[in-house]
Amino acid sequence: MSKYRIVLKHEFMSTLKRKGFLITSLALPVLGLLGILVGMVVQNINAKPDTNEPLQIGYVDQVGVFSGYQEQPGVVLIPFADSQTAVDNMLSGELDEFLIIPADYINTGIIQRFTLKAEISPGGDTSYAISSFLTSNLLGGKVDADILSRVQNPFALINTVIDESGQPAPGQGGIPNYIVSYLFGILLLLAIFTASGYLLQGLSEEKENRIMEVLLSSVTTRELMTGKIVGLGLAGLIQVAFWLVCAWGLV
DSSP: OHHHHHHHHHHHHHHHTOHHHHHHHHHHHHHHHHHHHHHHHHHHHHSOSOTTSOEEEEEEESSSOOOSOOEETTEEEEEESSHHHHHHHHHTTSOSEEEEEOTTHHHHOOOEEEESSOOSSOOHHHHHHHHHHHHHHHHTTTSOHHHHHHHHSOOOOOOOOBOTTSSBOSOOOOHHHHHHHHHHHHHHHHHHHHHHHHHHHHHHHHHHTTHHHHHHTTSOHHHHHHHHHHHHHHHHHHHHHHHHHHHHHHO
């Protein structure tokens, strides 16, 4: 048992001192921090300088029914007679973007959006404001105000997990718990692959340098392999624990 412990301690300490192990341990938190910083920078770049100033969105109504409800939360919709006037106003900085509601909108539901920046889609708040503007004009005065409000906000979904007895389960985790479990599994697999790679590398080097023959003359094969596997496994667990602490700090 003492020989097994000697091998374990040697593998554990030598793994912790490896440059590759240290670089791998530090690289993941650094990359995570850089990702957060880049996301914050991109968000600040895309944000309006004055958050209290509503977004100015022009629109060209070719249907002829969108004349009201132009003030939405965080957005003001400004009508224009033609697209060229809207373009000129956007280029001069008076508009953030503009929409063209074509004459066949009722049948197709298609709206053209023009911006000065490449975007996949507008932000969630902007999309909601545009949707509320369209819905309010289409249904305003035709249905009850409560029904119009419900059409704009059809539902608020509440998920409940039940146990085998049909009662609400104690833990209502949802997506956050799933993400934590998924990330922990990825980190654990990464640590296992790293430790197993060091094990194979160490065995190969010891075999080439004939150190293996010297070791086997002093310890049994079981003691040697058990010490190596447990030592590398402990180093991998410490690596995972370090990553989790860093992730907790970043969150």
